[in-house]
Structures are given as structure tokens and as C-alpha cells.
Amino acid sequence: MTVDAVRDEEDLSAHEDRLRAGAEALAAAERRLLAQAAALEGRPGVPDWCVPTLRRQAESCRVAAEDMGDAAAVVGRHAARSGAGRAGVRAAAPPGAA
Amino acid sequence: MASHHHAGAAHSGGPGAAETARLLREAALEVSRCAVEIRGAAARAGAVLGSSPLARSSLRHPRTGLAAQWSLVRALTSASGLGFALSGGDGVLRRVGQAGELCGRESLANRVAVTSLRMRAAAVLAEHPELGRDPGMRRLMDAVTGDRDVEALRALRALLRDKGAERAMSTVAPLFAELSAIRALLDENPLNDEVGWQIATGEALHADPWLGISARHLAAFDAGEGAAVAVPLDDEERRSLATEGSLMGFLGNIDLLRTDGRILIQDVRGPDGVVRHVLQAPGMAPGKPRNDSPQDFVGAWSNLFDPESPYTRGILLAIDEYGLPAGAEIALVGHSEGGIALMNLAQNSAFCRRFRVTHMVAVGSPIDNKKPADPRTWVASVTNQHDLVPTLDGRGAGSGSVFTPHPDWYEVDYIDSSHEFPLCHSLGKYMGNLEAELAGARRDIDKALTPYRGPVLRSQVYQLKDRANPPQGYPLMAVPVAPVATSAGPVEVPVRYYDSTAAVAFFAVDPDRVAGLLSDASWMSPSRVGRRVLVALSAYEHRCVSLGPYNELSLAVLVNDLWRPRAHDVLRELLRRADTRRTGRQVTALAVTTPEAEAAGRELWGQPATTALVDVRLTGNRLHAVLSAPAPGPGGEAGGPLLSLTGDLGPYVPAPHVDSVLYGRTADATLRSMVHCAGRQRFHAAPRLRLRCPTGPGEEEPLVRQARALGLDGARPLCVLSAPVYQARRGAGAPLPR
Numbered sequence: 001m002t003v004d005a006v007r008d009e010e011d012l013s014a015h016e017d018r019l020r021a022g023a024e025a026l027a028a029a030e031r032r033l034l035a036q037a038a039a040l041e042g043r044p045g046v047p048d049w050c051v052p053t054l055r056r057q058a059e060s061c062r063v064a065a066e067d068m069g070d071a072a073a074v075v076g077r078h079a080a081r082s083g084a085g086r087a088g089v090r091a092a093a094p095p096g097a098a
Numbered sequence: 099m100a101s102h103h104h105a106g107a108a109h110s111g112g113p114g115a116a117e118t119a120r121l122l123r124e125a126a127l128e129v130s131r132c133a134v135e136i137r138g139a140a141a142r143a144g145a146v147l148g149s150s151p152l153a154r155s156s157l158r159h160p161r162t163g164l165a166a167q168w169s170l171v172r173a174l175t176s177a178s179g180l181g182f183a184l185s186g187g188d189g190v191l192r193r194v195g196q197a198g199e200l201c202g203r204e205s206l207a208n209r210v211a212v213t214s215l216r217m218r219a220a221a222v223l224a225e226h227p228e229l230g231r232d233p234g235m236r237r238l239m240d241a242v243t244g245d246r247d248v249e250a251l252r253a254l255r256a257l258l259r260d261k262g263a264e265r266a267m268s269t270v271a272p273l274f275a276e277l278s279a280i281r282a283l284l285d286e287n288p289l290n291d292e293v294g295w296q297i298a299t300g301e302a303l304h305a306d307p308w309l310g311i312s313a314r315h316l317a318a319f320d321a322g323e324g325a326a327v328a329v330p331l332d333d334e335e336r337r338s339l340a341t342e343g344s345l346m347g348f349l350g351n352i353d354l355l356r357t358d359g360r361i362l363i364q365d366v367r368g369p370d371g372v373v374r375h376v377l378q379a380p381g382m383a384p385g386k387p388r389n390d391s392p393q394d395f396v397g398a399w400s401n402l403f404d405p406e407s408p409y410t411r412g413i414l415l416a417i418d419e420y421g422l423p424a425g426a427e428i429a430l431v432g433h434s435e436g437g438i439a440l441m442n443l444a445q446n447s448a449f450c451r452r453f454r455v456t457h458m459v460a461v462g463s464p465i466d467n468k469k470p471a472d473p474r475t476w477v478a479s480v481t482n483q484h485d486l487v488p489t490l491d492g493r494g495a496g497s498g499s500v501f502t503p504h505p506d507w508y509e510v511d512y513i514d515s516s517h518e519f520p521l522c523h524s525l526g527k528y529m530g531n532l533e534a535e536l537a538g539a540r541r542d543i544d545k546a547l548t549p550y551r552g553p554v555l556r557s558q559v560y561q562l563k564d565r566a567n568p569p570q571g572y573p574l575m576a577v578p579v580a581p582v583a584t585s586a587g588p589v590e591v592p593v594r595y596y597d598s599t600a601a602v603a604f605f606a607v608d609p610d611r612v613a614g615l616l617s618d619a620s621w622m623s624p625s626r627v628g629r630r631v632l633v634a635l636s637a638y639e640h641r642c643v644s645l646g647p648y649n650e651l652s653l654a655v656l657v658n659d660l661w662r663p664r665a666h667d668v669l670r671e672l673l674r675r676a677d678t679r680r681t682g683r684q685v686t687a688l689a690v691t692t693p694e695a696e697a698a699g700r701e702l703w704g705q706p707a708t709t710a711l712v713d714v715r716l717t718g719n720r721l722h723a724v725l726s727a728p729a730p731g732p733g734g735e736a737g738g739p740l741l742s743l744t745g746d747l748g749p750y751v752p753a754p755h756v757d758s759v760l761y762g763r764t765a766d767a768t769l770r771s772m773v774h775c776a777g778r779q780r781f782h783a784a785p786r787l788r789l790r791c792p793t794g795p796g797e798e799e800p801l802v803r804q805a806r807a808l809g810l811d812g813a814r815p816l817c818v819l820s821a822p823v824y825q826a827r828r829g830a831g832a833p834l835p836r
Contacts (some may be wrong), residue, residue, distance in 0.1 A: 012155060015146045019170075022139035024182075029132040033210070036125045045118035045224045053213050054129070060206050061136065064179035068143060071169040075146070078162035082155040 012079035019072035023065045030061035119221040126217035130298050133214060137207035139294075140183035181205040199770035207282045208291070211298040215283075219276045222483075226513065229272065234260055238270070238277070257787055270515070274489040300503065301467075324411030325563040326419055326629035329360065339557055343368075343376065343550040345543045346529065348431040348463065352380045353525045359563065361413060361436070363420045365556040368549040374427045374456075376550055379413065381434020381462070381525070409439040412562035414449070420558055422453065429457035430548050433525045434487055437463025437479075447471040457547060461528050464491035469504065478508040478543050480532065485523045508546065510539045571596050574776045574825055579644075582830060586697035590644050592829040593698060597642040599716045600824040601723065603743060603787060603815035606630035607808045612655055615686045615804060619763060621836065622684060625656040625668035632656040632668065633808055634683055635743060635789065635815075637723035638824075639714040648692040650740070651711040651725050652705070653804050657761065660768065660836050672756065674770045682759030687801040689725055703831045704762025704769035706800060711737075716822055719747045721787060725801060727794075738794060740802045747818055750780035755821070762831055769831025776825045782818040789813050 037054035040046045146152060147170040153407040156163025174183045182203035219239065223230040230236060241249035270277065275297055282294030295301075331339065338354050340347030351362050355378070361380040378505040392786060422428070432439035437460030443449050444458045450471040458470060461480045464487060470477060479487040496794055507665030514522070514531050521527055532540045544551065569576065581588040612624050612631045624631040638650040658667040659680035671681045688699050689710040722744050727737040758773040791802050792809040804812065 012151055015149065015152060018142050018146055022142050025135045025139045029135045029387070032128060032132050034539050040121065040125055043121060044123065045115060047216075047220045047223075049299075050122075050217060050220065053216075057206065057210050057213060059178055059211075060181070061132075063176065064136070064139075064173065064206060067169075067173035067176050067179045068139065071143065071173045072163075074169040075152075075166040078152075078155065078159065078166040082159050084752045089740060 012075065012082060016072050016076040016079055019075060023068035023072060026061050026065035026068055030058045030065060033061060034059035094098055104526055115224050115227075116429055118224045122217045122221035122224065126214045126221065129210060129301075130214035130300075133210035134295075134299055136210055137183075137205075140174060140180050140205065140207060143170055143180075144184055145285075146170060147174065179206065181207075181209065182263065185209065204284070208294075211295060212280050212283050215276045215280050215298050219273050219280075222272050222276075226272065233271070235273075239273070246677065248390045250490060259648075270486070272483045272489075275485055282464045300651045322797065323565060324408040324413075324415060325506070325565060325567070326361075326412045326416035326560040327563070328416075328419060329559050329561045331557075331559055339554070341554050343547070343552055343554060345431075345459065345540055345547060347531065348376060348378050348459075349433070349525060349529050352431065352433050352436065353376050353529065355380050355559065357381060358561075360559050361416060362557060362559050362560050363416065363422070364554050364558075366550050367552045369552055370549070372427070372549070373555060374429065374550055375414065375422055376431060377417070377440065378633050379409075379430075379432040379436030379440050381432070381436050381523075401830050403707070403832060407439065407442065408564040409435070409562065410442045410446075412560075412564075413439060413443060416560035416562065417453075419560065424452055425454060426688050427454045427456050427549070429547065430455060430458070430464060431457075431459045431562075431737045433461045433522065433528070434463055436753075437461060438468075438472060441465040441468045441470075444468075444470040444472075444477075450475075456549065459543060459547070461525065462487055462523050464488045466503065467491045476508070476546050477504065477506075478510070478546065480510040480528060480536070480539070480543075481512075482522045482528065482531070483511060483513045487523050508539075508542065510536060574774065575827055577827065584697040586694045589694070589698050589702065592827040593700065593702075594644040595640050595642075595824070595826040595828070596644075597640075598640040598824040598826065599641075599714065599822055600636070601638075601714075601716060601721050601743075601747075601818060601820040602634050602636045603785070603789070603818045605633045605635065605789075605808070605810055605813055605815050607633045607810070611808050614807060615655060616684065619684075619768070619836070622660065622761075623658045623663040625658050625681060626665060627668075632816075633810070635805070635810070637712075637721065637743060639716070645694050645698055646692060648690050648695040649714045650688065650690050650695065651710075651712050651714070651723060651801060652685050652688040653801055653808075654760070656683045657682060657684045660761075660834065675723055676757035676774065677758050679759050682770065684761040684763075687804050689799070689801050699762075702769075703766045703771045703828075705760075706762075710801075716820060719750075721745065721747055721818075721820065725799065727799075739790075739792060740794075740799055741789070741791050741805055743787055743789045743815075745785070747780075747782045747820055748784045748786050750782045750820070753779045753781035753819065764833070767833040768836045770834050771828055771831040773826050773828045775821075777821050777823050779819055779821045779824075782820060785815050785818040787815055787818065789815070 003010050037051045037058065040054070049090050143169075147167060150164065152163070154165060174180055183205040192615060230239075234253065237256065239255035241253045267645065279294040279297035281291040283298070307557075335354055338350075340350055351364075355362055357380050360380070364374050364376045364378070366376060367373050430444060432438070432440040441458060441460060441463065444455050445468050449455070455470060455472055455475045458475055458477045460478070461479075462482065462485055463479065465479060479488075512531070512535070516537060575594045575596065577592060579590045579592065579594075582591045583589075586818075606627065607630060609624060609626065609629070609631045612633065616622050617625065632655075634654045634656065636650070636652045636654065640648050640650065656668050658664065662680075664670075667681045671679050685703075685705045688705045688707040689712050690696050690699060690707055691709065691712050696707040696709045698703040711728055713722065713724045713726065715722040724739045724744065725741040727740050755775050755777060757775060759775060760771050762769040762771070789805065789810050789812070791806050
């Protein structure tokens with residue numbers, strides 16, 4: 001599969017946005033898997049493994065969404081720190097310096 | 099137009115089974131979409147982890163930077179979350195992810211995709227519980243879905259042993275695509291994962307699902323620019339060709355063509371009086387790939403993945419040769435590989451601009467990944483769920499109508515009572531099903547084909563080839579020819595020998611004996627090797643000649659330069675080109691089997707030719723060259739041998755072919771002719787042949803008389819040059835003033 005390339009000049013805050021979007025997608029996947037499990041539950045002819053597997057994978061999606069959200073927050077903090085660092089360097093430079 | 103699905107036999111799952119199957123397929127589709135979302139989220143996170151800005155900023159601010167990187171690594175490797183999902187990244191991360199897969203680590207996305215595929219398989223089992231009741235099939239399913247490769251192999255082996263290869267293949271066929279994809283996603287080979295995803299999400303395949311070999315590499319084996327040659331049908335085939343257009347008529351024609359590389363184009367007059375055209379293409383031939391025909395296994399793979407193939411190029415050439423007018427309405431009907439090749443044409447927009455492809459009917463063809471360029475093209479696809487071939491596009495019975503990308507096609511995907519593969523792939527079997535169990539579908543397709551249901555006006559069969567063949571005898575025979583009048587009729591010069599066998603035996607002879615033969619040309623000096631003179635007895639079996647086939651025996655003396663003879667000329671000039679060579683062979687006696695060859699020998703080359711019975715055969719390493727006396731009586735059959743050169747040629751070494759210069763005599767000139775030849779030659783240094791001239795009648799035959807005069811009766815040759823397959827061309831003799 002192809003993934004949108006992360007450009008070198010891309011701001012770290014854009015990384016945070018990507019990760020938050022990923023977390024949301026994972027949370028949505030959890031909901032959709034649970035919906036399928038509910039739709040198939042109790043239906044005659046549906047294999048026994050089907051609903052528990054979907055629920056288990058939905059749970060994994062939930063955990064993955066939390067992990068991704070946490071990662072987004074940590075990256076966000078790092079982005080804020082490195083952004084402040086760059087601003088500090090710029091502020092300390094004498095006027096007219098390159 | 100609504101999608102149509104027929105079943106040849108009622109589902110054995112009982113009432114409600116179809117509803118359950120539909121639910122499972124719809125859920126499988128939704129779950130596969132979730133899998134794609136999960137995979138995308140993991141891939142984006144991997145891209146952030148591997149990005150340069152994050153790496154650089156982490157060096158500047160290691161405390162928060164390393165924490166950010168660690169949180170991403172944790173998210174991408176959490177067993178309770180995304181699993182081992184590093185392979186969605188790029189560069190080093192991707193390699194790490196693939197290494198993890200080699201060690202058996204799986205990602206959540208892959209597991210969810212596998213769940214989707216298992217649900218598709220469950221849908222098939224709901225409709226056909228007999229598959230699940232089969233212990234061998236159940237064992238295989240359990241092993242594949244449980245990622246136990248060795249056990250899966252054992253289960254497949256057990257299926258083959260218990261049911262035989264044919265029945266095992268047809269048992270697996272309905273679930274072949276799903277099982278292949280599950281295996282691809284779960285096994286330790288990272289190269290085939292993408293194919294597993296393509297099957298799981300209903301995309302077109304770009305590689306084989308087992309090893310992950312790219313379609314591009316597979317298609318490279320199917321090389322060739324394609325060629326088409328119009329060929330006639332034999333009487334039996336012509337009588338069996340359908341005279342009216344109909345689905346069964348077209349399929350019957352395809353069955354008639356078999357799989358030897360032929361296609362059929364027909365003109366039919368529709369009920370509205372308009373003449374339309376039908377292109378009918380058979381499938382692949384079983385067995386090993388053939389280099390001469392695009393209808394083979396390699397061709398089928400190539401067509402499956404690559405819209406441009408020798409088969410499609412050959413069909414286009416056939417259409418050009420047939421003279422189909424631009425804008426003509428055309429229906430394409432194909433079986434197996436023929437269906438794929440025709441679908442490749444239908445999805446070619448240039449072809450659809452040139453002709454109006456109104457109908458496309460494919461039987462037993464994996465065409466689900468293809469789409470006609472003209473949205474108006476009516477497409478029908480007939481597939482047996484136990485036929486393995488249509489599942490090769492990754493769309494098996496499990497995908498059903500939910501995954502189908504062509505809601506407007508007329509699809510007949512059925513199961514019949516006989517499960518033997520490859521029998522169920524045969525066109526005869528499909529025709530039998532359409533005749534009996536699928537009568538409704540047959541009527542529907544016939545109704546759609548109404549514009550083509552009328553009398554057949556013209557039929558032309560084309561032999562397709564991977565490559566166009568060069569003209570016979572190319573390049574040796576690619577020379578201008580001109581007719582020359584002889585007493586036996588006109589002869590094209592140069593005379594071309596397309597397929598001959600040759601053997602030239604060299605004898606060492608006493609010079610005094612040779613002098614008698616050359617008495618009418620006293621200035622002609624024989625070539626000597628030591629104190630002896632070389633004499634050649636040549637035997638030819640000319641099977642295909644521009645003069646007509648004939649056999650030949652000739653006796654010749656090797657002679658020096660006609661004007662400035664020098665000792666050992668023959669050895670010195672051996673490697674010189676024929677057109678600059680001064681030495682040659684003076685033919686003193688020639689026996690041929692046809693009057694045309696005799697006339698050419700006498701009148702074109704000045705050789706003392708006679709018509710006689712000559713039998714020349716080179717079988718294996720054994721030469722049999724016999725000049726016989728005609729039997730008394732009107733039949734003219736061979737009598738007793740007058741001269742024979744027979745025996746084993748002995749060991750040989752390969753030798754280059756050397757063109758020859760031959761001399762003949764007319765009343766007032768010497769005729770010099772050159773023989774340019776091609777083919778492999780063998781040099782036999784120790785032949786175990788013997789020349790014999792039995793005493794008896796026929797001693798007046800010049801060849802026999804000269805052989806005796808030279809003392810060759812009972813002699814063994816010094817050496818022999820033989821060529822089992824020999825091609826040559828020989829121009830007319832050029833008169834020399836000697």
C-alpha cells in the first residue's frame with residue numbers, strides 16, 4: 001500500500017495531526033467491528049468463532065486507538081518543545097544575523 | 099442492468115443458508131474495509147516514526163524526542179493493540195517489519211483481513227456444507243487459518259492421496275482464493291502479503307499469491323510479437339461448424355477449434371439484416387508451455403495480469419487480415435484463456451474506438467479484474483465454482499456478489515454435481531451444464547445475443563503464434579530467382595534445396611586411374627594428397643527442393659586451379675570463400691531419380707546426369723546409399739544393387755559447412771557452379787563404410803563403370819562429411835573458356 005510521504009519540511013505538529021487522525025480511524029474501526037459482531041450475533045449458521053473474533057479485534061482496535069492517541073500527545077509535546085526551542089534560538093540571535 | 103446469479107443446483111445448505119451467506123459476505127466486506135483503515139493508520143504512524151524531522155528534532159531535544167519515538171514504537175508493536183505493524187512504514191522500518199514477519203509476528207490489520215477472508219469462506223460453507231463436512235477440507239481449512247504451514251501441506255497431501263489430484267483440486271477450488279489469501283497474509287513470506295490484501299479487498303492481483311512473484315516477471319516468459327496466419331478447416335471441421343449464430347453454436351465452434359492456437363472470426367446476418375462479426379477464442383492447451391502458440395499456461399498467466407500479450411496481438415493481426423471494417427459491431431466469445439484475451443481486447447480503448455464491442459461472453463475465465471473500455475458492452479461470465487481457473491483472479495466463490503466490481507454484468511456462478519477438475523473446466527462440460535441445468539441462463543444470454551442470431555455468412559480460422567516465422571529457408575534462400583528453360587520444363591535458378599540429407603565420402607585413388615576420367619580435359623589436374631588423388635562420392639536425399647524431391651549419387655574428382663594449378667591447392671583453398679576459390683570438384687558421373695533433375699544437371703551445370711533408381715538414407719549414424727538396376731517389367735521397381743555405399747559412419751566431430759564449387763563440361767566450355775549451404779555437418783575421420791559394385795547387369799551405368807575403373811569396388815573411404823539436415827542453393831553454371 002502507498003502512504004502519503006512525510007515531507008522533510010513538514011512541521012512536527014502535522015505529525016501530531018496525522019497520529020490523531022489515525023487514532024480516530026482506529027476508534028471508528030472498533031465501532032464498525034462491534035457493529036458487525038452485533039449484526040451476526042445469534043444468527044443461525046454463523047460460525048462460533050466469528051462474533052468473539054470480531055469483538056476481540058475490536059478490543060485490539062480500541063487499545064491501538066489509545067496507544068495512537070497517547071503517541072500523538074507525546075509527539076505534540078515534543079513539537080511544542082522543539083518549536084519553542086527554535087523560537088528561542090531565533091530570539092537570541094542579534095538583529096540582521098543570518 | 100441488474101446482476102444475475104444462477105446456481106446450477108439448489109444450495110445444499112437448506113433454507114436460510116443463502117441469507118446467512120449474504121450476511122457473512124456483507125460483514126466480510128465491512129471487516130475488510132476496517133482492515134484497510136487499520137493498516138492505513140499503522141502505515142501513517144510508521145511514516146511519522148521514520149521521518150527525518152522527527153529524527154533531527156530528537157537529536158536537538160532528546161528528552162521529549164526519544165519519548166515521542168518510543169511512544170510510536172510501543173503503539174506499533176503492542177501485542178494487545180496494532181500487533182507488529184512496522185512493515186507499513188518505509189526504509190529501515192519496513193525491513194524491520196518484514197524481519198518481524200519472518201519471525202512469525204503478525205499485525206492487527208493482517209489479522210482483521212484474515213477474519214474477513216474466513217467469513218467469506220464461511221459464507222461458501224454455509225451454502226455448501228458438504229465442503230465443511232469433508233474431513234480433508236476441514237483439516238486444510240484449520241491448518242491454513244491457524245497458520246500452520248507444515249500441517250497445511252500435510253492436509254493438502256492427504257487430500258491428494260485420498261481423493262486423487264483431480265478431485266482434490268476441485269474440492270479446494272471454491273475456497274481457493276480465500277485459502278491462498280489467508281496463507282499469504284499469515285505465512286512468514288513478506289513478499290506475498292500485498293497479494294493477500296488484494297484478494298481480501300477485492301482488488302486486481304499484481305503478483306502470484308503463493309510466492310509473491312510479480313506479474314511483470316511472470317508475463318516476461320510469454321514473449322513474442324504475436325502472429326496470425328489464415329488456415330483452412332478440414333472437411334470434418336467445416337461440416338461441424340455452426341451455420342446459425344447462437345451461444346451454443348459459438349461455444350461449439352470453439353470446442354471444435356480445440357486448443358492448438360486457432361481462433362475463428364465469423365460474419366453473421368442478424369434478424370435486422372445487419373452483418374455483424376463474432377470472434378471466438380479457445381482456452382489454453384494443457385501441458386508444458388509451447389514456444390509456438392500463445393494458448394498455453396504461460397500465455398494464460400500473461401493474459402491474466404497483462405492486457406498486452408502475444409495472444410491479443412495475434413488476434414488483432416487476425417482481425418486486420420480478415421478485413422473487419424472500422425466501426426463494425428463485434429461480439430467476443432471465449433473460453434478460459436480465450437475469454438481473458440478477448441476481455442483484454444474489450445478493455446483496450448483504442449480497440450473499442452475502432453470497433454463497437456457489443457457483447458463479451460466468457461466461459462470459465464478469470465476476468466473479474468477487467469472491465470470493458472466501452473461501458474455499453476454487455477458482459478456475461480459463466481463459471482463453475484469447482485473450476486479452479488476462474489478463481490485465479492482472486493475472486494472465488496467466497497467473494498460472491500458483495501465483492502463483485504461489476505454489478506451490471508450477467509454472471510452465472512454455479513456448482514454442479516460433478517466436481518472433477520480439470521474436467522469441470524473443459525468447454526464440453528460447461529456446454530453440457532448450459533444445455534441442461536443452466537437452460538435459463540443460456541436463454542438469457544441467447545436473448546442478449548439476438549443481433550448475432552442469424553445465418554453465418556463467412557467463417558475464417560486463423561492460426562495464432564507467439565512469433566511470426568521467417569520465410570522457409572531464411573536467410574540462405576532469400577535470393578532473387580529467375581526461370582530458365584530446360585528440356586524438362588522451366589527451372590527456377592538458383593535451385594533451392596530446403597530439406598536434404600547429405601553424405602560425401604572421400605577416397606584416395608591412384609592418379610593414373612583418374613587420368614582416364616579427365617581425358618577430355620587434359621589441362622585439368624587432379625588435386626593430390628601425397629601421391630594419391632582425392633575422389634568424392636556424394637549421396638543426397640533431397641526431400642524438399644524447388645525442382646521437386648529427388649535423390650542423387652555423384653562421383654567427382656577434386657581438381658586444381660584450371661589455369662595455374664599448384665600442388666596441394668585443395669588444402670590451401672579449403673577455407674576460402676566459394677566465389678573466390680579456384681579449385682573444385684569435377685563431376686564425372688551423376689545419377690538422379692527424376693527427369694527434371696537430370697535436365698537441370700545436364701543443361702544448367704553441364705554434368706553427365708542419368709536417371710536411375712537411387713536410395714539414400716541416413717538413419718542415426720548409418721548411411722545407406724544404393725544405386726539399383728530397374729527391375730525387369732513395367733513397374734520399374736528397384737532391382738538388385740549396382741553400387742552401394744553402406745555402413746556405420748563411425749565417431750564424428752562437428753565441422754563447419756564449406757560451400758562447394760562444382761565443375762561440369764559442355765561441348766565447348768567448362769561450367770562452374772557454386773553450392774552455398776547451411777546446416778550442421780559432421781566430420782567422420784574413421785568411417786566403417788564400404789563401397790561395393792556387385793558384378794552383374796548394369797555395368798553400362800557410368801557411375802558404376804567409373805567406380806570400378808577407379809578401383810573403388812570394396813574400398814573404404816578415407817573420411818566422410820555427413821549432414822542429416824542440410825540446406826543449399828545452387829546457381830546456374832558459369833561458362834569458362836576452357
